[in-house]
Amino acid sequence: MPTDLPVHDTTRPVGRTDLIAAIETALAAGSGVLLSGPDGIGKSTVLDAVVAAATGRGERALQTSSTETERWLPYAGLADLLS
Numbered sequence: 001m002p003t004d005l006p007v008h009d010t011t012r013p014v015g016r017t018d019l020i021a022a023i024e025t026a027l028a029a030g031s032g033v034l035l036s037g038p039d040g041i042g043k044s045t046v047l048d049a050v051v052a053a054a055t056g057r058g059e060r061a062l063q064t065s066s067t068e069t070e071r072w073l074p075y076a077g078l079a080d081l082l083s
Contacts, residue, residue, distance in 0.1 A: 013045045023050050 006035070013020075023033050035043040047063065053063040062081050070076040 013049055016046055022048055
């Protein structure tokens with residue numbers, strides 16, 4: 001089997017390189033980032049890529065995801081991260 005085939009970087013979603021770079025630039029500058037939009041457009045995939053890149057650089061990244069029943073509880077995500 002040939003070993004000179006290009007390897008696809010699975011940590012970077014296809015077509016989202018500019019968005020991920022903008023997010024990483026904003027975070028490096030100390031700003032916050034809010035990803036919003038309808039279900040199914042890839043917000044979680046982009047977030048996973050940003051977290052993977054940060055942890056790959058040795059940075060600490062905290063991530064949480066609420067369930068449908070927790071969605072309306074204030075600070076549920078923060079409580080999850082701190083527990």
